[in-house]
Amino acid sequence: MQEQQAHELEISGVELAAPAVILCEPQLGENIGMVARAMANFGLIDLRLVNPRDGWPSDKARSAASRAFHVIDNTRVFDDVESAVADLQYVFATTARNRDIPKPVIDAEQAAQEAMAQTKRGVKVGYMFGRERWGLNNDEVALANKIVTLPVDPTYASLNIAQAVLVCAYEWRKGATQNSLPFTLEDADGEPASKDEMNYFFKHIEEALELRGFFRPAEKKPTTVRRLRNIFQKANLTGHEVRIMRGVVACFEKYGVKRKGE
Template identity: 75%
Template structure:
């Protein structure tokens, strides 16, 4: 599949903002999740262990372009200053009157806005306790994942992965990076399939496969159905004809030894 097939319809990708992340390893895993789904703008607010981070780079699994382009800010306000649509991700109920959407709806809105040239971003909180209310207040909407409320805590990289996946799915209309649907040619014609099966039936008959003979009609129908369900291609039919021919030759060469 060509690279152009995976274009994200020119939608501006969302920014990922991490508020006071604690571990460089977690930042690296976030970068990896972003790179998996085509996001590259990572913004860090006061990372606890400083920046740059060798641990972040080593755990990014070669998503070095995200790590190297990451920017550090002193405040949330500065990190989101240029964004026109900001989502705050949280699994906790907040006493803040804001619309609450799932990651799928957030992705739909982000893509729609991105197609219009409007920049968006997702804010993610600290590993231990997430975003505070003042940070949530800076967002336009809250994103929450459909987690089990009895165990709602997600690793920060997992939360980023889900949101990035949903954005990519919407932006590319679910197009997969490759397909094997046509790897072996066009669907076989029914006439070719029938000739192949007749060939197989004759070969099996010669080897005494149909025993007892009174069950041959039932067995034949089941064999035919087996091949019909396989959606054979023309190349696969040719391969089967070659297999049957080899089977016939084997029977002749070893006649009386089986």
């Protein structure tokens, strides 16, 4: 029933099936909760636990999940890694240590690209993560198709398990959504100003500055005007912003300088 519920959950903005996340013998409920939160951030929903030390369900995990309850509630528990990956067809083993196992080693971005390519073919994919203290053992790594590692500082290669999941989930989401962002403010103030609007603005501000003796010495006026125009051209003003600027200039023209006490 839980498996069916997990697959029925919608992942906003993504059409591809999300990979599963397998945690091998996680020790702390808090870490499991933070993994669930990281998964929810980037649209992963299938969390599988292999022999969690403190059992399951976990109030500490739920508390640390920060409302990622759809992940927590559909988490499944397995007695061994073989059972946890049994229905998967392509598995990545994440590790920060060199292994005496002849497998391809790729980074998280490459893994995400391969995961998407596999899921487009209908292949079920999973990422396997090890214990907080010492990661995956060699037998577990041997079950994987490829090893995923990160370009960490080799003198301090240990990542919190939720951090490792976050990086992999981020790379997958970035690829699955073609790096689209959830929102943009580019159109907040409307369309870019037309050149006609800009030219009227330039004429307005230059006339106002001329009346106040801004262009001194006079022989440098053409250069100053060009630089002034360039400042506003680089700003890529919208039509609304140009109208605001013209209102500012008109305000100075009408009221001049207002001193304290006036």
